[in-house]
Amino acid sequence: xxxxxxxxxxxxxxxxxxxxxxxxxxxxxxxxxxxxxxxxxxxxxxxxxxxxxxxxxxxxxxxxxxxxxxxxxxxxxxxxxxxxxxxxxxxxxxxxxxxxxxxxxxxxxxxxxxxxxxxxxxxx
Numbered sequence: 144x145x146x147x148x149x150x151x152x153x154x155x156x157x158x159x160x161x162x163x164x165x166x167x168x169x170x171x172x173x174x175x176x177x178x179x180x181x182x183x184x185x186x187x188x189x190x191x192x193x194x195x196x197x198x199x200x201x202x203x204x205x206x207x208x209x210x211x212x213x214x215x216x217x218x219x220x221x222x223x224x225x226x227x228x229x230x231x232x233x234x235x236x237x238x239x240x241x242x243x244x245x246x247x248x249x250x251x252x253x254x255x256x257x258x259x260x261x262x263x264x265x266x267x
Contacts, residue, residue: 196233200242208241210248213255220246224258
């Protein structure tokens with residue numbers, strides 16, 4: 144009689160646990176390692192892909208970048224007077240270092256501006 148007075152939920156608990164273990168056994172085994180699938184690039188990015196820029200100094204075989212020729216240095220300076228990065232201009236590392244030195248020397252001799260004139264005169 145003591146068995147009949149016990150909680151009926153307690154009797155169902157072992158049966159539910161047995162059902163769950165059967166379902167787990169029936170489920171297909173998962174692989175321990177699932178390789179990540181790469182998603183395709185959005186269409187906008189595909190159109191933005193550009194060819195790598197080539198160093199103009201290497202193409203023209205210029206070894207010495209002359210600081211006395213500001214017309215040669217101007218394409219590598221932004222409208223605000225800043226030096227442009229290699230990523231923007233496509234200049235190789237060796238020529239970028241030499242270009243930076245030439246720009247700094249030209250600025251010192253007032254052949255190139257340190258800042259843009261309109262910023263110097265009127266503020267931002």
